Amino acid sequence: MPVYENPEGEQLVEILQRPSYDFSKIEKVVEPILEKVKRGGDKALRKLALEYDHVELEDLWISEEEFASAADEVPATLKEAIQIAYQNVKKFHEAQRQQQLVMEVMPGVVCSRRSVPIQKVGLYVPGGSAPLFSTVLMLAIPAKIAGCEEVIISSPTNRLGKINPVVLYTAQLVGVSKVLKLGGAQAIAAMGYGTASVPKVDKIFGPGNQYVTVAKQMLAKQDVAIDMPAGPSEVMVVVDKNSDAVYAASDLLAQAEHGPDSQVILVSTSLKKAEEINNEVVRQLAGLSRKKIAEKALSKSAIIVVEGKKEALKIVNDYGPEHLIISIEKAEKMAEKVVNAGSVFVGEYTPESAGDYASGTNHTLPTNGWARSFSGVSLDSFVKNITYQRITKEGLLLLGPTIERMAEAELLDAHKNAVTVRLNKLREDGITGKPDKGSPEGGESLLFGKR
Amino acid sequence: MPVYENPEGEQLVEILQRPSYDFSKIEKVVEPILEKVKRGGDKALRKLALEYDHVELEDLWISEEEFASAADEVPATLKEAIQIAYQNVKKFHEAQRQQQLVMEVMPGVVCSRRSVPIQKVGLYVPGGSAPLFSTVLMLAIPAKIAGCEEVIISSPTNRLGKINPVVLYTAQLVGVSKVLKLGGAQAIAAMGYGTASVPKVDKIFGPGNQYVTVAKQMLAKQDVAIDMPAGPSEVMVVVDKNSDAVYAASDLLAQAEHGPDSQVILVSTSLKKAEEINNEVVRQLAGLSRKKIAEKALSKSAIIVVEGKKEALKIVNDYGPEHLIISIEKAEKMAEKVVNAGSVFVGEYTPESAGDYASGTNHTLPTNGWARSFSGVSLDSFVKNITYQRITKEGLLLLGPTIERMAEAELLDAHKNAVTVRLNKLREDGITGKPDKGSPEGGESLLFGKR
Numbered sequence: 001m002p003v004y005e006n007p008e009g010e011q012l013v014e015i016l017q018r019p020s021y022d023f024s025k026i027e028k029v030v031e032p033i034l035e036k037v038k039r040g041g042d043k044a045l046r047k048l049a050l051e052y053d054h055v056e057l058e059d060l061w062i063s064e065e066e067f068a069s070a071a072d073e074v075p076a077t078l079k080e081a082i083q084i085a086y087q088n089v090k091k092f093h094e095a096q097r098q099q100q101l102v103m104e105v106m107p108g109v110v111c112s113r114r115s116v117p118i119q120k121v122g123l124y125v126p127g128g129s130a131p132l133f134s135t136v137l138m139l140a141i142p143a144k145i146a147g148c149e150e151v152i153i154s155s156p157t158n159r160l161g162k163i164n165p166v167v168l169y170t171a172q173l174v175g176v177s178k179v180l181k182l183g184g185a186q187a188i189a190a191m192g193y194g195t196a197s198v199p200k201v202d203k204i205f206g207p208g209n210q211y212v213t214v215a216k217q218m219l220a221k222q223d224v225a226i227d228m229p230a231g232p233s234e235v236m237v238v239v240d241k242n243s244d245a246v247y248a249a250s251d252l253l254a255q256a257e258h259g260p261d262s263q264v265i266l267v268s269t270s271l272k273k274a275e276e277i278n279n280e281v282v283r284q285l286a287g288l289s290r291k292k293i294a295e296k297a298l299s300k301s302a303i304i305v306v307e308g309k310k311e312a313l314k315i316v317n318d319y320g321p322e323h324l325i326i327s328i329e330k331a332e333k334m335a336e337k338v339v340n341a342g343s344v345f346v347g348e349y350t351p352e353s354a355g356d357y358a359s360g361t362n363h364t365l366p367t368n369g370w371a372r373s374f375s376g377v378s379l380d381s382f383v384k385n386i387t388y389q390r391i392t393k394e395g396l397l398l399l400g401p402t403i404e405r406m407a408e409a410e411l412l413d414a415h416k417n418a419v420t421v422r423l424n425k426l427r428e429d430g431i432t433g434k435p436d437k438g439s440p441e442g443g444e445s446l447l448f449g450k451r
Numbered sequence: 452m453p454v455y456e457n458p459e460g461e462q463l464v465e466i467l468q469r470p471s472y473d474f475s476k477i478e479k480v481v482e483p484i485l486e487k488v489k490r491g492g493d494k495a496l497r498k499l500a501l502e503y504d505h506v507e508l509e510d511l512w513i514s515e516e517e518f519a520s521a522a523d524e525v526p527a528t529l530k531e532a533i534q535i536a537y538q539n540v541k542k543f544h545e546a547q548r549q550q551q552l553v554m555e556v557m558p559g560v561v562c563s564r565r566s567v568p569i570q571k572v573g574l575y576v577p578g579g580s581a582p583l584f585s586t587v588l589m590l591a592i593p594a595k596i597a598g599c600e601e602v603i604i605s606s607p608t609n610r611l612g613k614i615n616p617v618v619l620y621t622a623q624l625v626g627v628s629k630v631l632k633l634g635g636a637q638a639i640a641a642m643g644y645g646t647a648s649v650p651k652v653d654k655i656f657g658p659g660n661q662y663v664t665v666a667k668q669m670l671a672k673q674d675v676a677i678d679m680p681a682g683p684s685e686v687m688v689v690v691d692k693n694s695d696a697v698y699a700a701s702d703l704l705a706q707a708e709h710g711p712d713s714q715v716i717l718v719s720t721s722l723k724k725a726e727e728i729n730n731e732v733v734r735q736l737a738g739l740s741r742k743k744i745a746e747k748a749l750s751k752s753a754i755i756v757v758e759g760k761k762e763a764l765k766i767v768n769d770y771g772p773e774h775l776i777i778s779i780e781k782a783e784k785m786a787e788k789v790v791n792a793g794s795v796f797v798g799e800y801t802p803e804s805a806g807d808y809a810s811g812t813n814h815t816l817p818t819n820g821w822a823r824s825f826s827g828v829s830l831d832s833f834v835k836n837i838t839y840q841r842i843t844k845e846g847l848l849l850l851g852p853t854i855e856r857m858a859e860a861e862l863l864d865a866h867k868n869a870v871t872v873r874l875n876k877l878r879e880d881g882i883t884g885k886p887d888k889g890s891p892e893g894g895e896s897l898l899f900g901k902r
Contacts (some may be wrong), residue, residue: 023672081856088556088850095554096564103546105539105811113547113812116790118824130862166860202823221474221668221680225824229672246876250869257865289864332898335839339567346841346898351869354842357857358850360556361564361838372653373569373676375835385826387812388786390797391805399539399809405532406808409617411581413740414708418701418802425697447783447797 037189062179070168085358092360096379108395122191124206127156131164146382156183185215231368234263236321241270249280260296320371488640513630521619536809543811547830559846573642575657578607582615597833607634636666682819685714687772692721700731711747771822
């Protein structure tokens with residue numbers, strides 16, 4: 001990895017630059033696929049599966065038999081590991097439930113805010129050489145905790161039309177029974193538009209290749225909500241002169257093996273330690289099965305040597321990494337000052353892979369600098385907060401004139417009038433606006449328990 | 452308004468259809484504007500202001516003198532009204548703060564989740580004939596509560612280069628001192644890309660015309676986060692045989708006056724009441740200053756008469772209205788069953804205009820069916836939740852093997868290795884994994900107060 005000492009200004013900006021994609025080029029590939037599914041429905045999906053995945057699909061959905069046999073095909077030790085991860089992720093996401101807010105803002109003016117599950121969600125689980133069952137955990141657990149009415153998983157099959165049994169086992173464990181045998185942009189189109197056999201969902205989640213990502217963003221304009229814009233995965237590791245070089249190198253490589261476009265950046269307050277880690281990366285790299293992928297990613301990565309912690313923190317917040325590993329002394333102190341990051345791994349015994357799989361946090365995180373404005377996936381991602389208000393006669397007598405004046409100043413007559421007609425009636429009826437004249441419900445709850 | 456009795460299937464779908472826009476047509480207008488600002492910066496902004504707003508801007512920002520004189524130009528009664536609204540909105544949004552979550556998920560595995568303000572936000576406030584100071588309240592109040600470091604407002608000027616003093620007074624009241632004299636797609640481009648004098652923000656909020664909306668969505672692909680996709684404003688009003696026709700008609704008209712493309716739908720469980728309200732709409736319409744706009748909106752709106760509350764509720768949830776007014780007996784009961792809506796107005800004395808201005812809830816809400824998946828703007832919109840984890844040596848001995856097994860099954864060697872190198876070291880050092888061997892911090896806090 002190239003080493004830069006105290007880079008500043010333009011040079012620093014360039015080092016921290018993410019790879020940019022030609023969106024419009026990918027859009028041109030994706031657009032006809034979306035169009036085909038929109039028009040052709042299930043028939044188009046079958047044709048596309050044959051064309052792109054070389055598989056003839058009789059049924060688009062995983063059958064009960066396929067589900068039933070899945071558990072038998074997963075080794076017991078792996079099942080046990082998945083169950084432990086399941087428990088941790090579930091615990092941490094259950095704790096994210098938001099209490100209903102009910103507040104009497106003024107006498108007779110009650111406002112409330114409640115979490116309501118998004119009704120229908122689609123979870124995309126990429127296929128490929130490895131079964132990404134961890135994605136099933138990270139997306140389906142919060143969906144089930146939120147109480148989404150319909151939870152669909154879509155994942156590409158192999159050429160025999162099969163989805164890896166570990167993925168199916170994990171889906172079952174979490175309580176999802178609807179798994180679509182579809183991958184790529186066509187899977188996103190199926191869930192975004194809906195077809196005769198695939199329900200149109202309200203929000204689509206999950207990682208994927210460039211075609212999946214662009215399909216999600218194209219549909220997000222008018223058709224369906226998505227979790228977040230996605231880019232290549234990235235890590236920033238912060239070390240000092242006392243950090244363990246073996247651990248740091250292993251963390252950099254864990255990110256580098258994701259893909260040739262993975263972003264890996266080491267920030268060190270010590271040149272000597274930086275060089276030590278750089279050598280250790282080379283040593284560990286030799287033994288990895290995904291060596292070639294990691295090599296490519298590393299060639300575009302960087303080691304930045306800085307004066308001290310303050311400078312390191314500035315780089316962290318400027319970059320806004322998806323994953324941030326702080327392996328320095330008093331790591332917690334720096335963690336408290338981070339304002340832009342997806343998930344933070346504090347201390348030397350907290351490798352990123354802990355969060356990727358089993359610590360309890362979610363691994364679906366904002367990349368490409370989106371950590372400046374987006375959170376990772378959480379329970380919040382599967383609910384929306386609806387606000388409510390209820391005003392009593394007395395409350396309207398109190399607040400009404402304020403609304404009238406403001407509507408008048410914004411030249412919105414009819415907005416004002418909606419208050420005026422009510423105030424006129426109340427005054428006609430001799431209602432004075434003194435508090436405690438009793439709510440119109442005759443002592444019943446005004447709004448979700450208030451009064 | 453046309454009346455439909457018990458519509459079903461295709462007919463109901465058609466009645467509830469929102470107007471669709473030709474995105475690509477507007478994109479073609481917006482694209483060159485974005486490009487000009489991206490390349491030409493401040494100079495391009497001045498040129499565009501001259502071209503579109505017919506104003507020569509010396510400074511792009513409101514000066515201290517302009518701010519200083521604003522308060523004097525606002526009538527005292529209006530100031531008082533704005534202050535009351537300010538207090539209510541502030542109270543309700545302050546109550547939305549989320550407590551920091553810290554949890555020891557397993558012995559030695561601590562996860563945390565904290566709200567961190569989005570650092571830089573841009574708030575767009577539309578101009579036009581009326582000063583939309585209520586938008587300033589609804590966007591700037593949660594931004595300030597969240598603690599965003601940089602809060603910018605952008606609003607078009609009149610031909611004299613002035614922004615309405617009520618808007619400036621409100622900005623000052625809320626504590627925003629940076630106001631850009633820019634409107635339209637170019638304002639969005641300025642805040643999204645940044646120029647020499649305009650900082651690039653992390654997220655853009657606010658309503659606007661089609662050009663503003665499309666500009667926001669175009670930039671949302673790669674450059675900046677936005678609050679939500681936007682469409683024409685809409686209301687659904689639910690009434691029964693005992694509802695007050697005058698009130699219901701006034702609510703329908705308050706929505707209709709927004710714009711010719713406003714969506715107004717009445718759902719009634721009584722044909723007689725529906726007809727009564729329809730007549731009352733005609734009567735009230737005659738006296739409105741924005742009569743022509745309201746008329747246009749009403750011509751495309753609908754009255755749906757249904758059998759009972761159950762059918763009414765189904766239509767509400769199928770449609771997912773931005774604003775929902777429930778003016779029936781036991782309105783709270785129906786409100787509890789709503790799953791798709793932006794904000795709900797419960798009971799006859801809660802007109803939509805209360806929420807538009809002063810009840811305390813936010814008026815920036817999801818339109819166009821997005822209420823199925825989006826919340827309205829809230830304190831949450833101005834923060835992101837960063838997750839953290841810290842694992843002790845003992846914690847890693849406990850959880851490590853789980854991570855190793857899962858990484859292995861996903862064929863990610865280096866992910867596994869990041870754990871293995873640590874476990875090897877710990878075992879070499881004779882650390883056994885028994886709990887309470889002491890954290891590596893020597894009794895200090897592990898993560899934000901835990902242990």
